[in-house]
Amino acid sequence: MRPFEYGNPSTVAQAVALLGPQWDEAAVLAGGTDLLSLMKDYIVSPKRLVNIKNIRALGGVREEKAGLRIGAAVTLEELYEHPGPLGRYPALRTAIEGVSSPQMRGMGTVGGDLLQRPRCWYFRNGFGLLARNAKGQPLVPGGDNRYHAIFANSGPAYFVCPSSLAPALVTLGASVRLEGPKGARELPVAQLFQIPKDANEREHAIAPQEILAEILIPASAASTRNATYEVRERQFMDWPLATASVALRLEGREVRQAQIVLGEVAPTPWRAEAAERELAGKTLDEAAAARAGEAATQGAHPLSRNGYKVQLVRVAVQRALLAAIA
Amino acid sequence: MADLQWPPAANRHLIGKSISRIDGPWKSSGTAKYSYDMNPPGLLYAKMVTSPYAHAKITAIDTSAAEHAPGVHAVHLFTAVGKEVTCEGQEVAAVAADTEEQAEDAARLVRVEYDELPYLVADTDPTHAGAGNFRQNSEETQGNPTQGFQQAEVVSEGEYGLPVITHCCMESHGSVAQWDGDKLNVWLSTQNVSGQGGEYAQGLSNAGINFSASNLHVDCQVMGGGFGSKFSADTWGVAAAVLAKKAGRPVKLMLDRNVELLVAGCRPSMHGKIRVGAKRDGTLVAWESQSWGTGGVRGFGVPPIPYIFDIPNYSRTHANVLTNIGAARAWRAPNHPQMCYLTMTALEDLAAKLGMDPLDFFLKNIALTGERADYYKQELQQAAEMIGWKQKWHPRGDKTPGSIKRGLGLSIHTWGGAGHQGFCRTTIHPDGSVEVATGSQDLGTGTRTVIGIVAAETLGLPLEGVQVEIGDTKYPPDGASGGSSTVGGVTSSTRVAATDALNQLLAKVAPSLGTTPDKLEAAQGQIRVIGDPSKAISWKQACAKMGATPIVAQGQGGSRGPGRALISAGVGGAQMAEVSVDVDTGVVRMEKMVAVQDCGLVIDSKTAESQVFGACIMGTCYALHEEKIMDQQTGTCLNPNMEFYKLGGIDDIGDIVVHFMTDPMYENRGVIGLGEPPVVSPGAAISNAVANAIGVRVPELPMTPDRVLAALGKGGQA
Numbered sequence A: 001m002r003p004f005e006y007g008n009p010s011t012v013a014q015a016v017a018l019l020g021p022q023w024d025e026a027a028v029l030a031g032g033t034d035l036l037s038l039m040k041d042y043i044v045s046p047k048r049l050v051n052i053k054n055i056r057a058l059g060g061v062r063e064e065k066a067g068l069r070i071g072a073a074v075t076l077e078e079l080y081e082h083p084g085p086l087g088r089y090p091a092l093r094t095a096i097e098g099v100s101s102p103q104m105r106g107m108g109t110v111g112g113d114l115l116q117r118p119r120c121w122y123f124r125n126g127f128g129l130l131a132r133n134a135k136g137q138p139l140v141p142g143g144d145n146r147y148h149a150i151f152a153n154s155g156p157a158y159f160v161c162p163s164s165l166a167p168a169l170v171t172l173g174a175s176v177r178l179e180g181p182k183g184a185r186e187l188p189v190a191q192l193f194q195i196p197k198d199a200n201e202r203e204h205a206i207a208p209q210e211i212l213a214e215i216l217i218p219a220s221a222a223s224t225r226n227a228t229y230e231v232r233e234r235q236f237m238d239w240p241l242a243t244a245s246v247a248l249r250l251e252g253r254e255v256r257q258a259q260i261v262l263g264e265v266a267p268t269p270w271r272a273e274a275a276e277r278e279l280a281g282k283t284l285d286e287a288a289a290a291r292a293g294e295a296a297t298q299g300a301h302p303l304s305r306n307g308y309k310v311q312l313v314r315v316a317v318q319r320a321l322l323a324a325i326a
Numbered sequence B: 001m002a003d004l005q006w007p008p009a010a011n012r013h014l015i016g017k018s019i020s021r022i023d024g025p026w027k028s029s030g031t032a033k034y035s036y037d038m039n040p041p042g043l044l045y046a047k048m049v050t051s052p053y054a055h056a057k058i059t060a061i062d063t064s065a066a067e068h069a070p071g072v073h074a075v076h077l078f079t080a081v082g083k084e085v086t087c088e089g090q091e092v093a094a095v096a097a098d099t100e101e102q103a104e105d106a107a108r109l110v111r112v113e114y115d116e117l118p119y120l121v122a123d124t125d126p127t128h129a130g131a132g133n134f135r136q137n138s139e140e141t142q143g144n145p146t147q148g149f150q151q152a153e154v155v156s157e158g159e160y161g162l163p164v165i166t167h168c169c170m171e172s173h174g175s176v177a178q179w180d181g182d183k184l185n186v187w188l189s190t191q192n193v194s195g196q197g198g199e200y201a202q203g204l205s206n207a208g209i210n211f212s213a214s215n216l217h218v219d220c221q222v223m224g225g226g227f228g229s230k231f232s233a234d235t236w237g238v239a240a241a242v243l244a245k246k247a248g249r250p251v252k253l254m255l256d257r258n259v260e261l262l263v264a265g266c267r268p269s270m271h272g273k274i275r276v277g278a279k280r281d282g283t284l285v286a287w288e289s290q291s292w293g294t295g296g297v298r299g300f301g302v303p304p305i306p307y308i309f310d311i312p313n314y315s316r317t318h319a320n321v322l323t324n325i326g327a328a329r330a331w332r333a334p335n336h337p338q339m340c341y342l343t344m345t346a347l348e349d350l351a352a353k354l355g356m357d358p359l360d361f362f363l364k365n366i367a368l369t370g371e372r373a374d375y376y377k378q379e380l381q382q383a384a385e386m387i388g389w390k391q392k393w394h395p396r397g398d399k400t401p402g403s404i405k406r407g408l409g410l411s412i413h414t415w416g417g418a419g420h421q422g423f424c425r426t427t428i429h430p431d432g433s434v435e436v437a438t439g440s441q442d443l444g445t446g447t448r449t450v451i452g453i454v455a456a457e458t459l460g461l462p463l464e465g466v467q468v469e470i471g472d473t474k475y476p477p478d479g480a481s482g483g484s485s486t487v488g489g490v491t492s493s494t495r496v497a498a499t500d501a502l503n504q505l506l507a508k509v510a511p512s513l514g515t516t517p518d519k520l521e522a523a524q525g526q527i528r529v530i531g532d533p534s535k536a537i538s539w540k541q542a543c544a545k546m547g548a549t550p551i552v553a554q555g556q557g558g559s560r561g562p563g564r565a566l567i568s569a570g571v572g573g574a575q576m577a578e579v580s581v582d583v584d585t586g587v588v589r590m591e592k593m594v595a596v597q598d599c600g601l602v603i604d605s606k607t608a609e610s611q612v613f614g615a616c617i618m619g620t621c622y623a624l625h626e627e628k629i630m631d632q633q634t635g636t637c638l639n640p641n642m643e644f645y646k647l648g649g650i651d652d653i654g655d656i657v658v659h660f661m662t663d664p665m666y667e668n669r670g671v672i673g674l675g676e677p678p679v680v681s682p683g684a685a686i687s688n689a690v691a692n693a694i695g696v697r698v699p700e701l702p703m704t705p706d707r708v709l710a711a712l713g714k715g716g717q718a
């Protein structure tokens, strides 16, 4: 790891002032569970770390009229200790439970989970976010892409968004508040993620000088039937192979509106719009769930080794839908 | 006179009982010190510079920037300009500095230039490997395979394989080295405490340091796993000593996790096309296999299949594909898990094709297993009873509605396990205290404990009555812990030494009890007259009679020593697995494993059981998760870390039930090694259980969801 300066601000404004206009100048340090491993492997080498764990304004979980406000520096474990609100958002609760290591839940923050960098093994082995060799050729299509994207994978990005909280938050219609030198702005969580167009772009639509301050789950989400289903190869400390988070507005068993978001299958959380359309106005039963699962695979273009993820999408959507109405 | 033979069952007070390991509290309280924990004053930390390329020629090395970097005291080169590196992670240089971070920073300042050379890292069959990249073995045949297949009424054909996996020791390889004048102390994480002298002498002399093996002191009280990968001190072990010499300070060089996974462990892959035929009644008649595998640039041995079942007619070929990956090292029961997997899966497929319960099929052909046929038969029946085979087994494909399918699978295995040669010294002091010392090592298996049990049993003392000293070259040398040789080696040497020491004591005590030594025994903390326990003196009183000089006896163990009658070799085992498979996601769960094992006389049933638990856990990991993944485009290993090099965690391991065969027929063979055999079968047993659950074979391990779904035709690897 390269030597770095360490800033320990107590306000968001101070923190923002310590960040720089380029990514390599400074990085926000939350739990550090991802950032420090990236630094130890020389994948990122910021000149300064800005610790945000001592900024009170970034802590706390509060229920307000507008909805549930979660400070970005709240750890997964702290959030999990709010069974009341989480009871209304089983989609989120299941995603937190999936991060099965107590150490990780104890250190990792909600903001850090959303902004963790992709697990793509070419990226993590030093071939860059877009996984290219020295000649600039992409390595994923002809390489081992078993964990890579099946949607939006025609390049230049092939990695998957690693956050399993993100799809849950997107289905719940959550938004984030970003604080920067020019003040605050709000974004739907869905728009926090982007597909980089070239090597200079990141996978998050946050600027180097911005801090993710808060996540807001709107009060209206509490009246949805929501659930997440994760497919995991093993229970122990691992990311899922594919996930589906769903939020439904029902009248009786009839679906008025469905939000279906897939995880670990695209460079961003992936809206399964065809599945949402498929369900609208239908009675949700096993057969309808299976049809929605099938529709969710529309547009999938598996690479050489990840065709199985298409099946996982099918099943995850179906099971998440059935879990939501169980 | 005390008898050297193992005591009969009725007279055993410790042997065979369930006894907690004596170093348990030491380990669980964190006071046990591993190589990693050794921090002598003035310690420097070393980091390695390793090759980023799978194959390249070194054209330049410049260490000057590293030498002048902050905190750096010494730099060592493993190689030289003009030499080749033949795998990623191969050691090039090492740098020792005041702190680990400084060493890491300085290592990155070592400038090495390479000319890249063609490489092969993909685990591919010989036809795709390209000329020069494999060594074909000549075909071996037995009987008349052509005629055999003509006799066969049912023939099953399939392809089976398992990838390269790494040893992935929890404690990586390495040591702390400290010079004291001409003497070298090393705290080395090793499976071979007594056997390092030659390697250090040679390695140091190559580095221009005059050193004689008699000046080497190795200390390894506890170690965090070796599994066959830690016999040698390795170049990095010698490098720590060289750096320590150059710097005049002690040096710690432990491999980083990525280097550990790249070069310090490799179980060769094995893949094969197999045809096997039987008569309609299940009688096995013919086998044909073309197999191949890779164990790195130097290849590895030829694993003969079929395994255990000596099918009358067979033909087999095997090719060693040479690849630019870290070289093969002995992995717990070298080659057996591979041979077992390829054989037992092919046989189970044949049973399915015959419409036979594989248990009946195995029993039908049990005579082909040779001299241990009776053992296998009893073990299969025992395992079947424990897992409820007859009640639960169903023909291929669980017909239960829903996506969760359950299945049962079985496998059998064998291993040698003869005790190695080694020496033990037993000292009885005049105050009654006893010390048993041997330059052996406890890999975490319970060696220290079984030595204590044997000594205490022999001397009629409680376990606390003996002090066990191992893991140090100041004790009489013992063999390397390989081939499951340790328990036989140390128990025979200990028994010989302790019996000899006891007989010396009995000779001194006999007159005071008014008898002769042959009428005396040591039991329950006393020396007493055989058959007349009222004529007894306490152990302490007895020892007080020896005068000021302790009694010392040295015993030789192993098959060439006087204790050869205490040990033997050749074990069998049967394992049965029950799995559940989600056929919609391809996720497999090992629900239960029954492991039935013979290993002669069990010394400590608790640590023995733990060995089998560990083996079943390790086996579940390689059956379901583990794989070293190489990228042919870049020559790089994609998963040299604990994230993508997947091992199971506690929630991924089902119930494990262990049973030892301990009837006199098994026990009378004496002590036989156990460390390796139980890790041989799990891959095959779990794969067979998955096939039984879902109705098709998942041909390649590990059975990850992509492979399971591919086998089911629901997607998967294209």
Ligand SMILES: Cc1cc2nc3c(=O)[nH]c(=O)nc-3n(C[C@H](O)[C@H](O)[C@H](O)COP(=O)(O)OP(=O)(O)OC[C@H]3O[C@@H](n4cnc5c(N)ncnc54)[C@H](O)[C@@H]3O)c2cc1C
Residues within 6 Å of the ligand: A027, A028, A029, A030, A031, A032, A033, A034, A035, A036, A052, A072, A073, A098, A099, A100, A101, A104, A107, A108, A109, A110, A111, A112, A113, A114, A115, A116, A117, A162, A163, A164, A165, A210, A211, A212, A213, A237, A238, A239, A240
């Ligand atoms: C074994 C293992 C299993 C895991 N399994 C899962 C899983 O199943 N699902 C899942 O979703 N995650 C999983 N994780 C990831 C884990 O949840 C994340 O590492 C953790 O949440 C990151 O939080 P952190 O606070 O430590 O982030 P950090 O490491 O501190 O930061 C991560 C990144 O976000 C940036 N950042 C953090 N907070 C802010 C902020 N407020 N504003 C601006 N930038 C910020 C940092 O600069 C950095 O780039 C797993 C991790 C491990 C090690």
